[in-house]
Amino acid sequence: MTDVVVEPVDGPMGTAFTVSAYPTFALIGADGTVTASSYALDKLPVPALSRS
Numbered sequence: 149m150t151d152v153v154v155e156p157v158d159g160p161m162g163t164a165f166t167v168s169a170y171p172t173f174a175l176i177g178a179d180g181t182v183t184a185s186s187y188a189l190d191k192l193p194v195p196a197l198s199r200s
Contacts, residue, residue, distance in 0.1 A: 153161050157170065165174065165182065173192055174185040184192050 155161055169187050172185065172187060173189050175183045175192055177183040186192050
């Protein structure tokens with residue numbers, strides 16, 4: 149699942165995750181925790197696909 153959040157610089161998501169630069173990218177685990185973050189999308193790990 150992929151969600152994109154677009155909001156003003158001082159928006160609630162940026163504040164909650166203490167974003168200090170834009171753009172900022174984050175991977176959120178199934179349990180809701182941030183598993184990785186970066187200012188460059190290509191620096192994030194590629195998540196494993198779930199095979200159910």
